[in-house]
Amino acid sequence: MKVTREVKTAVLVLSGIALFVYLFSYLKGDDLFSNTNTYYTEFDYNALSPSSSVTIRGNKVGKVEEIKYDFETGKTKVYFSVNPNLKFSKSSVIRLYETGLMGGNALAIVNSNKGELAEPGDFIASEVQPGLITSLKSNFSGISSDLDSTIRSADTLMTNINKLVVDESEAGLKSTIEELNLTLKSFKSLSYSVQDVIKANDNKIDSILNNFNTTSQNLTKLSEDIKDIELAKTVAKFDESLTSINDLLASLNNNDGTIGKLLNDDALYNNLEAASKEMEELLLDIKLHPARYRRILSKKEIPYQPPTEDQKN
Incomplete structure (x- = not known):
């Protein structure tokens, strides 16, 4: 069977069109021969573009397929597809984050590993991770204020330095620079001298430090x-x-x-109590009849008379 020139031309044109469609889809990030699972999430605003990457733990596993604005809820619906081999929980979170300083954004699947697995077409909750550019924009007023304060401080410092240089003539400025240079040279010479002393006594200093360490340990x-x-x-x-x-x-x-x-001993206690009572009576008798005890050495004896109740009281 002989194939005509028209048939060859038609086959060639159709092959070119198919190749063009495939290459165009491939450049967009689509693979016509791959099977994917599609899910969707929602954001308060749109910061993505079709074919934006979808990653998990830094690895690309899919891309954004479609972005739609929901007029009823005011939300932006983002449909994304991932490799069907990827299994993640329905309670996972889709995180919007910045991929670099140029402002590119992507989605990251933060898998919670809890609950049932997500099925194609399920809704997955979302969150937004503040990026570096966003943080700088929000803090730009504070940064500008700090920068302005720093510039003012630098200007004040230069003004004070100018006040120190009283002689504004060329000769006075040269003299000031020469004195400063001499001071720096003296300081440099002194530092060299100190280094030489340290080098010359390096062993002694090391020995002193070792002795001090040993002494402290012994103490x-x-x-x-x-x-x-x-x-x-x-x-x-x-x-x-x-x-x-x-x-x-x-x-x-x-x-x-x-x-x-x-x-x-109860008996000893009773004897002591009786002796104490007799001693008390003796002292009372001495108090009532002192003359009797002044004549104790005399021959005349005065008989003992017990004190009456009135005398005791």
Whole structure:
């Protein structure tokens, strides 16, 4: 069968058209031979464009397919497609974020791994992550104020420096610069001298630092040992005191010694009480009849007379 020239021309034209459509779709980010799952979300405003990337953990897994404005709700609906091998939860969040300083935006799937899996056509909640440019725009007034304050401070500093240079002539300025140069040279020479001294005594300084470190460690250990010794002595003395107190209490309970007998012997207590009463009566008699005791060495004896109740009172 012979193919005519017209048929060849038609096949060639149709092949060119198909190739053009495929290349155009490929440049747009569409793959005519790939299978994808489509979902949608909503934003308060539109900051995306068709074919904007959809990523998960920084990896591209899909793109934005269509953007529509909902006249009833005032929301912007964004339809996006992802690779069908990607499984994520329906409670995940679609995050709008900036991809660079030039202002490009993309969507990121923040998978929560909770709840049931999302099915094609489901609505996924959204959020907006503030970017660097947005933050700078919102804080531009504060930055400009700080910059203005910095410029004013620099201007004040230059004014004060000009006031320090009293002689504004060329010779006076040169003299000031020369003095400043001499000062810097002196400081440089001094720094070199200090460095030479340090280098010459490097070993000595290192030895002094090592000795100081060793001494501090020894002092720390010595203080700890002293603390331990003093604590041990204190505990031993306290233990001895408790032992002595226990022995004293035991002797009191066992009627050993005068105090123990005094505390526990009723007869001794009664005798002491009687002696005390007699001593009280003797003192009262001395008070009532002092003449009797002044003549105690004389031969005349004055008989004892018990005091009356009135005299006792």
